[in-house]
Amino acid sequence: MHPKATPPELLLEDEALRDGLQVEARIFSLEEKLHLFRLMRNAGVKRIQVGAFVHSRIIPQMADTDELVRTIGKQDATVVSALILNDKGLERALDCGVSHLSMSVSMSDTHSRKNARKPAAEALASMTRLIGDALKSGLDVRAGLQCVFGCIYEGRISEDAVLRATEKMVATGVKEINLADTTGMASPLAIRKMVTHVQDAFPGIRISLHLHDTRGLGLANMFAGYEAGVRSFDTCTAGLGGCPFVKGAAGNVPTEDAVNLFESMGIATGIDLAALCEAVDYLETTLVRPLPGRMRRVFVHSQEQGDVRETSKQNPG
Template sequence: MTANFPKEVTLIEVGPRDGFQFEKQFIPTELKSEIICSLVDAGLKHIQVASFVNLSRVPQMADAEEVVSRLPESQGVIFSGLVLNTKGVQRALRAGLKHVEISISVSDTHSRKNAGVSFDQAVTGMKDMIRLARTESMGVRAGIQCAFGCVYEGNVSRERIISLIRYYASQKVDAIALSDTTGMANPMSLKQLLPTLIPECGEIPLVLHLHDTRGLGLANLMAALDCGVIQFDTAMAGMGGCPFVPGAAGNIATEDTVHLLESMGICTGVDIAGVSKCSHRLEDYLAKQFPGRMHRLMLQEGFQL
C-alpha cells in the first residue's frame, strides 16, 4: 500500500439531500426519515438531510422542515442542510439545524443556471450567509462548485478558487468542500491542483465532492487520497447529479467507496450492508435502479465481500 494512504477516512452521506432532490417522483417524508435513521444506524456520522432552497426549482425539498423535525437524537452525528441564500439559512435555523452547507460556483454560467445569480452576486450572498450563520452559532461548511471544470465554460480560474478558499479560511469555517460538479476531474488534474489548494486551507479540513459522470469517481478518490484528502461526500447507491448540468451522473456510491477503502485496510466505520438496505428500499419504491454496484451485489445469494 502507498505510504501516503490514511488509516481512516470520513464519509459524508449526501444521498438524502443531493440524491433525493434529483428525483422527480416525490419521496414521502416518512420514507426519507426512515432512510436517514437507517443511515445513522449504519455508522454514518455526517448526513446532509435537506436543501433549503426555492421550492419551485427543487420541489423534492418541500418537506425540508418536516424531515428535520423527525431527525433522531444521535450524539456525535452531524445533520446539515444546503442553503443558497440568507433566507435558506433562516429556514434551516428555524427548523432546528445546527449546521449548514454554503456553496457557490466559480463558473458564472453555472451559477446563473443553478442559483439564478452571477458569480459576483454569489460571493456577496455567500459572505452574508456565513455572517448570519456564525451570528447564530451554526456550523458552516463552505463549498466551491465546478472546481475542476465547467461544461459551459471549460477550465475555471484557479485564482478564483484560491481566492475563495482564502476567504473561507479567514472566516474559520468548519470545512471547505471542492465539488467536481460536472465530473470533469481526472486523477492527473487532481494531483496537479490539490497540492496547490490544500495548503491554502490551513488547519481546516478539505472535503471532496466527486461525481461519476465519466466513470472516474473512484479513480479520482484514489488520487485525492494520495494527496492527503481524508474526507469525501458519497451518496447511497450513487444517487444524485445536477439538474443544471447536461449529462451529469450521480455521486460516488457510498457502498462502492466503503468496499474500496475497507478492502485496502482503510477504516470508514460504515456498515455496507446497512447502507445497501437503504438503497434497495428506495429503488423498490421508485421502481428504478441507481448506478452503484456494491448494493446490487449484496443481493446476490452467496456473495461475499
C-alpha cells in the same frame, strides 16, 4: 447500531436525501425520508445531508426539510446537515434547529448565472456574508465551491481563481472547504494538483471533495484525493444524484462503492456495508429501477453463493 469498533479514519457525508432526491421526479414522503435516514444512520453514516432550505416552488422535493429536521431531532452519532442558499434559508435552518450547514457558490460565471441567477463574484460576496451570519448564530458551516474542476460552459477553471475564492471563504472563519466536481470533469491528476495547492495555501482547513461520476472517474478521483490527503468525501447511497434523464451517467459516487474502495484498502469508514445495502435495496425498490452503485449486487450475489469472504473486509491491500 454502529457495528464497527474501529474509529473511522475518514468521513463520508451521505447526500442521497438532498442531492439525490432533489433530481427525482418521485417526491418522497416524510416517512420515506425518515426511513432512509434511519437505514443510513444505523449503517454508521456519520454525517447526513437531509435536505435544503430552498423555495418549495423551485425544488418541491425538498419542501418538508424543516419538518424532517425537527422529526429527526438531535442525534448522538450522526451530524444532521442541510443546504442553504440565502437569508430565508438561514432563518428556517435556525428555526428548526439543524446543527450543520452546507453553503456553496460556483466557480463558473455562466453556471452561477444559470444556477444562482447571479454572477459568480456577486454570489461569492453574498455567500461569504451569509456564512459569517451563520457562524455568528453558532452553526457549524461547511463552505463549498462548485465546478472547481471544469465547467461544461466555460471549460477549465483556473487554480488561482479557486485559491482566491477559498481565501474569501476562509476569511469568514469556516474550517471546512468542499471542492465540487459538479460536472464530473475532474481527472485524478487534476484532483491531486488542486487539493495539494489548496492544502498548501490553507494548512488549517479541512478539505472535502464532492465528486460526480459522469465519466466513470468518481472512485479514481476519490482515491487520488485520499492519497493527496483528503479525509472527507460526499457520497450518495446507491449513486443517486445528477441528472435522472441521462441514465446511470451522472450520479454521485455511490456510498457503498466508496465504502468498498476504502475498506478493501484497510481504511476504516465506520460504515457497515451489509446494513448500508439495505438502504440501497430500499431505494431501488422505491424508485423501481436499478441504480448505479455496484456493491449491493456484489453483496447479494456473494450471499447467494454462501461465500462469506465476499464482504467489505475482503481483499485487504
